Amino acid sequence: MNKILFTNVNLIDGTKDMKLQPLVDVLIVDNKIFKIGKGLEDKEAKVIDLCGKYMTPGLINLHVHLPGSGKAPFKNSNSKKLVKLITKIPFLHPVGVMIGKKAAVTSLRSGVTTLRAVGGVSNFDTILRDKINKGKIEASRLYVANSAVSVPGGHMEGTVSVSCNSIEEAVKFVDKLAEQKVDLIKIMITGGVIDAEKRGEPGVLKMQPDMVKACCDEAHRLGFKVAAHVESNEGVKIAIENGVDTIEHGGQFDDEDLNIVKERNVSFVATFSPAVPLAILSDEETGCNEFARFNTRVVLKHILLGVKKALENDVPVGLGTDTGCPFVTHYGFYRELVWYKELTNVSNEFALYTGTLLNAKILGKDREIGSIEEGKLADLVVFEKNPLEDLNNLQNPNLVMKDGKIVKNLKIKKDPFIISCLDKIMKFDLDEILEEVADY
Numbered sequence: 001m002n003k004i005l006f007t008n009v010n011l012i013d014g015t016k017d018m019k020l021q022p023l024v025d026v027l028i029v030d031n032k033i034f035k036i037g038k039g040l041e042d043k044e045a046k047v048i049d050l051c052g053k054y055m056t057p058g059l060i061n062l063h064v065h066l067p068g069s070g071k072a073p074f075k076n077s078n079s080k081k082l083v084k085l086i087t088k089i090p091f092l093h094p095v096g097v098m099i100g101k102k103a104a105v106t107s108l109r110s111g112v113t114t115l116r117a118v119g120g121v122s123n124f125d126t127i128l129r130d131k132i133n134k135g136k137i138e139a140s141r142l143y144v145a146n147s148a149v150s151v152p153g154g155h156m157e158g159t160v161s162v163s164c165n166s167i168e169e170a171v172k173f174v175d176k177l178a179e180q181k182v183d184l185i186k187i188m189i190t191g192g193v194i195d196a197e198k199r200g201e202p203g204v205l206k207m208q209p210d211m212v213k214a215c216c217d218e219a220h221r222l223g224f225k226v227a228a229h230v231e232s233n234e235g236v237k238i239a240i241e242n243g244v245d246t247i248e249h250g251g252q253f254d255d256e257d258l259n260i261v262k263e264r265n266v267s268f269v270a271t272f273s274p275a276v277p278l279a280i281l282s283d284e285e286t287g288c289n290e291f292a293r294f295n296t297r298v299v300l301k302h303i304l305l306g307v308k309k310a311l312e313n314d315v316p317v318g319l320g321t322d323t324g325c326p327f328v329t330h331y332g333f334y335r336e337l338v339w340y341k342e343l344t345n346v347s348n349e350f351a352l353y354t355g356t357l358l359n360a361k362i363l364g365k366d367r368e369i370g371s372i373e374e375g376k377l378a379d380l381v382v383f384e385k386n387p388l389e390d391l392n393n394l395q396n397p398n399l400v401m402k403d404g405k406i407v408k409n410l411k412i413k414k415d416p417f418i419i420s421c422l423d424k425i426m427k428f429d430l431d432e433i434l435e436e437v438a439d440y
Contacts, residue, residue, distance in 0.1 A: 001044070008050055009050040013371050016353050028401070036372070053398060054384075057371050061116065067159075072418050072421070073288075119160035149188065189207045189212060190204060199294060226245050232302065233306075236253050237253060246318075250307065252302050252305050267318055279300050318358060329415065329418060381394075
């Protein structure tokens, strides 16, 4: 039996009504939180005095792509060619797994103890997940979809999604993913900003409603939830009306669809991290152009309005970074919480609750992770300064524990160009952005 007793810690438990609990003790037994209180003692425990530092639950990022690095500025690359090469040649498969490993290791060291990977290459994500679960790799806990279901010309087709030419082919691919033992199914309903062809029309519909319904029906028959890439209002409507469980990115929805959302417990997973930089930074910094920046602002507007309507109607809104997009790194999840607070005016407490327990609820794992409560898995992060005073204090953890084990090495190689660009836009004029795209 392994015991660790943390003493003198300012506890932030991650629950919706969280309040700072000053200078308490937390006893960990094996991989679980055994006792929380003051003046705890255990002669068998290793005692770690945290001297008034701040402890939160491990953070949970609901939307990542492990193969992506977030490099910036954006450059067109031969990613399809590279993916084809790695997947076709068996002795290169470990390279694909290693790329994902680096991402999951970096995430853990940044304080993100759980990741939901919603689009990867082949079955590399499930292979990595299983290695992590067996204790062979010290990295974030993974829930994975492997490759997403797409259509010819669909979003990320040929990289982190697979093109299906018919409903029958799409259903067969869902069956194949089930055989790979994925945790969820991901489908690509619309396009996105980078592949948009018209100004003011990002998120063009790619997958028709009947295919969306067929994929959802088969996934649900097999016991899986369905996450959908959607970046337009039309896409949101089709997703809601044809069985999707989580809307990734998002857009606006009408009152009629609100009834379906509530009846079926549909959740939204907002991803502000890829949108904010491309909407605000200069073309020279992003490597994109005015066309892409305008379309990003359109997407940001509709995601924001959709999120606000969801919040007003008690529809769950989770957070993910879409890590892999330009400027979105595997160590920058805290920025998603900061931008969520800035854009929607939620409190620091609610933003942190969203990045921990609410995200765990959307994942269906809130009985195990997401808050610091007795009986739950010991996923904990310790910080020098109080995150409830400033969410930016989440960026440099002093200690990370996952499954009751303290992470040995917190070193992360960070990109100074990305950090310098993002740091200067932590505050921005939202009204100016919305005014430019008011007619779209």
